Amino acid sequence: MAESTLRTTARRPAKSSFWKAIAAIAWKDLSAELRSRELLSAMLVFSLLVILIFNFALELDITTRRTVTSGVLWATFAFAGTLGLNRSMAVEKDRGCLDGLLLAPVDRSAIYFGKVISNLVFMLIVEAIVLPIYSVLYSINLFQPGLLLVILLGSVGYVAVGTLLSSMAVQTRTRDVLLPILLFPVVVPILIAAVKASGGYLTNAPMTDILPWLNLLIAYDVIFTAIAFMVFDYVVEE
C-alpha cells in the first residue's frame, strides 16, 4: 500500500508539485500568522497611525481631501507594506527557516511565489481594513470596482519587487533599514500610476484618462514578476 502511494507520488507530473509547493509555503505563512497575528496587527496599527499623521499634517478638510485621498492611501500602503515585507523575511532568516526551505526539494521559484502570495494576502487584508475606516472617517466612498482593481494591480507589483528585495535586504548587515531604501526608488512607477489611476476613479475622470495608468500598472506587474522569477535563484544561492 505504502509502496503504491510512493509510486504515484513519484509519477505525479512536476507541474502540480510546483503549485503544491507554492500553496504549502503560502499556507505556512498564513497559518503562522493566523496563530500569532503579529504582522497583521503591526501593519494595521501602523497604517492607522500614518493616516492620523496625514490628517494633521495635511489638514484633510473637504476640499483638500478630494485631491489628496489617493496619495494618502498609497503612501500609507507603501509604508505599511515595507513593515510586512521586512517581517515576513526576517522570521525566516532569524530562526534559520530559510535554509530549511532552501533544502526542500522544490524549485526555488516556488519559494518566491509562495512568499509573494502570502505577502500579497497580508497587504490586501490591511488594505481591506484601511479602506472602510478611511471611508467612514472622511465620508468618501472608496468601494468602487475600478479603485479596487487599481489597488490589486498596484499591490501585486509592489509585492513582486518587494519580496525579492526583502530577501536580499535580510541577508545584509543593515537589514530592516535597507529595504525601504532599496525598494522605494524602483517602485516609483507603481506609485505614480496607482496614485494617478486611483485619483482618476475618485474624481470620476473619463476612462481614456485612466487607461494609460492601468496599462502601465499591468506592464510593470508582468515585467517585474518575470524578472524576479528569473533572478530569485541568485538571491538565495549559498
Place this chain on the structure above:
Amino acid sequence: MQAKPSTLKVLDVVSLILLGVSAYLALVFAPTEAVMGEVQRVFYFHVATAWVGMLGFIAAGVSGIIYLRTGDLKWDRVEMAAVEISLVFFFITIVLGSIWARPVWNTWWTWDPRLTTAAITELIYIAYFMLRQGIEDPDRRARFGAVYTLIGAVSVPITFMAIRLFRTIHPVVIGTESAEAQGGFNMTGDMRIAFFFALFAFTVIFIDLFWNRIRMGTLADKVEQLKLKVMQ
C-alpha cells in the same frame, strides 16, 4: 604589481587635452545664445555629462547581466566602475542643469521626467552602494549588486515613461520638441562644433575613467588576496 599600460597613459593625457579643448570651444569659441545669454554655455557640458551618465548606466546593466550569466567577478568590478562613474556624472549633469534652469525656468528644480529620472537614478545608485556595504561575502555582494542594477535598469526607463505621461517643460534641442518646452533654441554651426566635440571628448574621458577604475578594482582585489595570504 603590473605597470600601467602605455595605451592607458596616452589615453589619460588625451582625455585631459580633449577636456581643455572642449572647455575652450564651449566657453569661448561658441557664439553666445541670443535669448539666454552666457548661461546657455552650460548646455555643452550638461548634455555631454548626461551622455556619459547614460553610457555608465547602460554599461552597468549589461555587465550585471553578464555577471549573473558567467559568475566571473571581473564583471562585478566592471559593473561597479560603471555605476560609480555614472553616479558622479549624473550628479554633475543635475548641478549644471540647475545652474541653467534658475535663470531660464526661474527655478532650480522641477519634477520634469528627465530631472526626476536622473534624481531617482542617483538614489538607486546610492542604494546600490549601501546594499554592497552591508555584505561581506564577495560572491554574494556581486550577485546582489548585479540583481539590483538589473532591477534599476528596467525600472528607470519605466519611471521616465510614467512621468512623461504628464507634460514636460524640458527642451529637446535635437529632435522634436513638445509645445510646452521652455528654453529651447536652434544651434548654429559653431555651436554644433562645440556640442559634438564635447560629446566626443566626454566619451573618451568616460572610456579613460572606466578603464582606470576597472584597473583599480582589479588591483584592490589583488591587495585583498595578498593581505589574506599574509594573515594566514
